[in-house]
Amino acid sequence: MSTILALFKSRQLWRITSILVLFFITGAFLFALNPREALADKSNFLLDTSSYDSTIDATASTTENAYGVIKDKVAVISDTQYTSRLIPLILHFHAILGPSWPIIFYTSQETITKHFTPSSSSIWNRAVDDRRIQIRTILPEHNLTSRYGVNLFLSRPWLWEQLAPAKHVLVFQADSIICGNGKMSVDDFMEEGWDWIAATLHPTEHLYNGGLSLRNRSMILDILSEGNNWEEETTSGEWTMGGEDVWFSRKMDERGAKLPSQKEALRFAVQHEWHITEEKEPLGYHKVHKNAPGRLREIERWCPEIALAAPGILEPST
């Protein structure tokens, strides 16, 4: 009894007691700061590991990871001009589109040899190794450094056949961007079921640009398999209204495709002064460096990523 009393009076015991009290107060304080995580940890501790996994899945995005495999959709950029913006731009599209969009970069053998075997960007190489981004070689007959060459490439069946079995193809070019602040995603537009959606080239006619466009791949192949040919119609003078984008959208309109009004289209992409006045918060921009250089500051406030896009290098369209 006298020893217990002595211990009770000892400094040692008081020191241990105060450490324990401090420990519990700190614990309670941390729990109060972060009660949800603390509870989750506790329940995970009580449950077995299989329910731990399902707890994680229930709160995670349900977007399917389709890396390396084309399913219902695919994003495509075809470009043979290497600039220091190219890799950051494609990686940005990859981040915004998410894991369910394979991204295919079509370029020339020359550009691959010079800049991509491997690339000096370790970030890019990792994405390619993971098959999140694929590099493919265009046919040697294609030359993407002229507008005519780009139109030929996009108006022939080869590319569209290569992208099977995708139903929807997002075409983007180095002078386009999609914005992280977008209220709608590309998938939202896909679900609306447009056969073509892109910035409009005319306020009321169903004519759209191609440089940032979401297209129905099978309808494009249907049009081509019926004997329509942009190259021949352009050479013969039968078609005088311009590139493959105007041509395809006109052909689609003629067959009663589901095409957006100007107001609907501008939610997706904006590319002219008159668009910018009408729609301040689109998902994306195309060609604004050339068409509306005075509005870049304003665009930057909604879409700072516009800095990754650059004025196109192709000669002006006629």
Ligand SMILES: *[C@@H]1O[C@H](CO)[C@@H](O)[C@H](O)[C@H]1NC(C)=O
């Ligand atoms: C592609 O076309 C450009 C001009 O349009 C030309 O200067 C270049 O040599 C061509 N490249 C190839 C590989 O044919």
Ligand SMILES: *[C@@H]1O[C@H](CO)[C@@H](O)[C@H](O)[C@H]1NC(C)=O
């Ligand atoms: C694409 O067009 C084809 C007709 O060529 C049509 O049957 C199909 O429903 C369209 N697909 C989508 C996803 O809109």
